[in-house]
Amino acid sequence: MRVLPRPRTSAVASTASGMGHLYSRWTPYLFLLPYLLAFLTFRLGPSLFGLGMSFTRWSIVGSPEWIGTANYELMRIDPRLDAALKNTAFFTGLTVPLLVVLSLALAIFLNQPHKGRALGRVAAFTPYVLMSTVVGVLWTWILEKDFGLLNAYLNKLGIGGLPWLVSQDVALYGIILTTVWWTVGYGMVLFLAGLQDIPAELYEAARIDGAGPLHLLRHITLPLLAPTTFVVLMLTLINSFQVFDQVYVMTSGGPGTSTLTLVQYIYTTAFQNLRMGYGAAVATLLFGILIVFALIQAYLYRRGIRGVAS
Amino acid sequence: MISMRLLGKLIWYALLVALVVVMLAPIAWMLSTSFKPETEIATIDVHWIPRTFTLDNYQRVFDRFNILRWTLNSLIVSTGATLLVLLLDSLAGYALARMQFAGRGVIFAVILSMLFVPMQITVVPLFLMFSKLNLTDTYLALILPVGANVTGVFLMRQFFLNIPYELEDAARVDGASTLRIWWSVVLPLARPALTAVAIVTFLSTWNSFFWPLIATRTDASRTLPVGIAQFMSLRPGQAQGAQAYGQAMAGAVLAAMPPIVVFYMLQRYFIEGISMTGIKG
Known part of the structure; x- marks a missing residue:
């Protein structure tokens, strides 16, 4: 998300055109109407409705029964939700730093002025072009315990294979590995864009002053990439917390609850066990967590701006 | 040295x-x-x-699975959703960027606030709604909710803010209606923004999995990602026969090759588009 041009304020807009009154009073609303209808019906409405549902018991047959905060009280003692929260936090805690560091390293590496870097960029981005379920199916096979490609090479190297997706201890690592391979190219592209915005004169000036490559990295590249790093961090954080597709295809949350994530749990609860009310309550919890992320983001962003200004 | x-x-x-x-x-x-x-x-x-x-x-893939139908469904749904988004978002974005009216700030703020609301919270109510209307397992159930996307409106509005007013004013002096100005003056200028929104919408709909998994039941509307998931998730976590893997890889190849080929032909636009919008394809 590059910084978009600052919107003109309405006052400026009206004086600039001087013709703000030439359409009828209702025209703006008519232009907005089709979108707003979709927005209310498929986004705002269902969000509020979902919030309301979280206070009910509702299987798909029959009518909803208002049960107050019972769903939320149940959440506090639900061991499966507990596992889902822990797994999601663990997945996020490992995936996000890995993705940020690796995609930054890739971008810097593939920004070197050597022939062949375009090939590297295309190769690194190729997995991201695949749809999630193709990636899931492919890596289920690669991580297969007996005949999978990864274990074949691990055995050859004498390290020994792991029961990737069938053991409670390592299944989540298998999904993390898959996710990093799949999405690292996305962060790389954002970082590459950020690198193009750093003026070359800065490097030249520093080099004339005798700065070495590590010095350039630490004092020019990394500080000037900070806004991009922030964006990549926030995007991967939000995406990681909502991880579902790979999990659904590769393990469906198993073995046991070892890879059960929040969204997988919402899916199982609402659409397999048909506990719609409780599913909506867990979705509301996810919403709450994401709001906290957004607030932290806003806070850090503001502090960051002040930091740059001072 | x-x-x-x-x-x-x-x-x-x-x-x-x-x-x-x-x-x-x-x-x-x-x-x-x-x-x-x-x-x-x-x-x-x-x-x-x-x-x-x-x-x-x-x-075996072609004998046992309706992969061509899934692909066709995905094409129809992604194209339909893209056209819908282009129409709705360019109209709404234009009003939000260029017109003065009561409630503009509030409406825009409410739209943007939905960026923070995860779509998972909407799927249970959406499913109930489409069930009540007997519309699950149809293209409509997959296309219509995409029309409520937020980023497209935001991008269109930002783009319209920066079009010079003189062009519209000239058309207005010539007596063109607002709808006419939107169609024949503003939209042609907005081609870069429309292209970006189209690419982002098409890709995200093409790759979309969570809602289609819930909203589809049969091959009548099942999209490619949901179909591909069937290759493995029948007995997830359990060892599967070699035949299952061979078949799954064949299906995965069929699903993966068209996007890879398109990406290799258009890689410059892909990468530029992503760095421009920062939106997950």
Whole structure:
């Protein structure tokens, strides 16, 4: 998300055109109407409705029964939700730093002025072009315990294979590995864009002053990439917390609850066990967590701006 | 000094080769497995080139799964959703950027606030709504909710803010209606923004999984990602036969190749588009 041009304020807009009154009073609303209808019906409405549902018991047959905060009280003692929260936090805690560091390293590496870097960029981005379920199916096979490609090479190297997706201890690592391979190219592209915005004169000036490559990295590249790093961090954080597709295809949350994530749990609860009310309550919890992320983001962003200004 | 540089270059190229191998080997392995007979799939030896080359896996995919129908469904849904988003968002974005009216700020703020609301919270109510209307397992159930996307409106509005007013004013002096100005003056100017929104919408709908998984039941509307998931998730977490893997890789190859080919042809636009919008494709 590059910084978009600052919107003109309405006052400026009206004086600039001087013709703000030439359409009828209702025209703006008519232009907005089709979108707003979709927005209310498929986004705002269902969000509020979902919030309301979280206070009910509702299987798909029959009518909803208002049960107050019972769903939320149940959440506090639900061991499966507990596992889902822990797994999601663990997945996020490992995936996000890995993705940020690796995609930054890739971008810097593939920004070197050597022939062949375009090939590297295309190769690194190729997995991201695949749809999630193709990636899931492919890596289920690669991580297969007996005949999978990864274990074949691990055995050859004498390290020994792991029961990737069938053991409670390592299944989540298998999904993390898959996710990093799949999405690292996305962060790389954002970082590459950020690198193009750093003026070359800065490097030249520093080099004339005798700065070495590590010095350039630490004092020019990394500080000037900070806004991009922030964006990549926030995007991967939000995406990681909502991880579902790979999990659904590769393990469906198993073995046991070892890879059960929040969204997988919402899916199982609402659409397999048909506990719609409780599913909506867990979705509301996810919403709450994401709001906290957004607030932290806003806070850090503001502090960051002040930091740059001072 | 020169030898240091040479060494650095050598290391760089060694790393480049390692990178390309790590990123592309899984895809090559997918291709390789898809052409292998069962006996060669279930072996501990790694053969990158199949010893016996067979199309059986592909034959089985076409016999047992309606993969062409899934692809057609995905094309229809993604195209429909893209057209819908272009229409709704360019109208709404234009009003939000260029017109003065009561409630503009509030409306825009409410729209933007939905960026923070995860779509998972909407799926349960959406499912109930489409069930009540008897519209689950239809294209409409997959297309219509995309029309409520937020980023498209935001991008269109930002773009419209920066179009010079003079062009619209000239048309207005000539007596053109607002709708006419939107259609024949503003939209042609907005081609870059429309293209970006179209690409982002098409890709995200094409790859969308969570809602289509819930909203589809049969091959009548099942999209490609949901179909592909069936190859593995029948008995997730359990060991599956070699036949299942051969067949799954053939299906994965069929689903993966068109996007990879398109990406290699248009990679510049993909990468530019992503760095411009920062939106997950």
